[in-house]
Amino acid sequence: MTKEIWVEHPTDTEGTSFTKFEISNFGRLKIYNHLSPNGRITKGTLVRGVPSYIYKIYRSAPERDQQKLDEAVEKYQEARRMVAKFRYQPLKLAQYKKERDQLKEKKKKLTQKVAKKREHSVVLIIHRLVAEYFLEKPAEKDKIFVIHKDFDKKNNHVDNLAWASQDEISARHSQQPKLLLHKFKRQLYNIPQPPRNMKLSENDVLYIKKRLKKDDKIEKLAQRFGVAHSTIKNIRDGKTWKNVKLVEDLLDEREK
Known part of the structure; x- marks a missing residue:
């Protein structure tokens, strides 16, 4: 071993x-x-x-942004001191409280902005x-991708990996076990081919149906596949892509 x-x-x-x-x-x-x-x-x-x-x-945050934040913090602290100083003078107190609250909000926004740029x-x-x-580096310069020999993306043992070109990846695509299985199911149950020139492929629809069963949000799926929310809803409600079914759905139908 x-x-x-x-x-x-x-x-x-x-x-x-x-x-x-x-x-x-x-x-x-x-x-x-x-x-x-x-x-x-x-x-x-x-x-x-x-x-x-x-x-x-x-x-480190960009110098200019950090400087703005430091200035905002200093002004906010000064406003707090003024609120404490004039706490017994209602007119001035109201003025400095308003100024303090405005500076507090400004400081909050700048803090968030700086944190976002640092992260x-x-x-x-x-x-x-x-x-x-x-893995030994390939002599072919176009082999810049890494494939899983057994198509299992979770099996990252070095013996299961190999360098490949885009052409090799494209050639392997049709040999994926899940695609072969779905092709077999389509032939077994006489499921017709979906309409051509559709934005979603059969694999996309299978994935969507699987994620919907796990209560994924429609908005998230629509954004991922670049389609309208109604497209995902129609798939969920069985209005479209009726012939593309998950294995468990096909088995349920056979038992009925």
């Missing part, structure tokens, strides 16, 4: 508690921080079905890291 090998992956950790990341030829990611000084293996999350790890870094997301895509560290 191949021994698991770990290598450090240098990456940006500015403003975080992370000290380093390691990736193994078995497709596992290990993170080190103040809570896990000896390292902890993480499963991460799925990004478009691909195991990944997302974390945020915090860089950056870093995405570590597991299979890319495994390929870069453990």
Whole structure:
């Protein structure tokens, strides 16, 4: 059995508690921080079905924005002092309270603006890291993509990965097990081909129906596929794409 090998992956950790990341030829990611000084293996999350790890870094804010925020904080503190100073003088107190509240709101907005500019997301895509560290670089310059030999995107063992070109990926597309299974189901149940020139493909509709069963929001699905909300609603209500059915729906129909 191949021994698991770990290598450090240098990456940006500015403003975080992370000290380093390691990736193994078995497709596992290990993170080190103040809570896990000896390292902890993480499963991460799925990004478009691909195991990944997302974390945020915090860089210094742009000088001009930070200066504006510092000035707003200073003016707000001064307004608070004036409110305390004139607390027994109603007319002036009302004036400074109004000024204080306005400055407080301004400070809040500037704080949010600076925080947004400081925050950056870093995405570590597991299979890319495994390929870069453990697969020999291909001689062909167009082989810049990484494929999963068994079509299982969660199996990131180095033995299951390979560099590929766009043409090779396109050629493999029709051989995906889920596509072959759906083709078999269509033939088995005599399901007609969907109309041509549709914005959504059969695979898209199958995915949408699956996510709707899991109570995904219509707005989210519509945005993902670039279609109107009514398109997703019609799929949900069975007004369109009636012939494209999930395996569990087909089995239920057979039992009835």
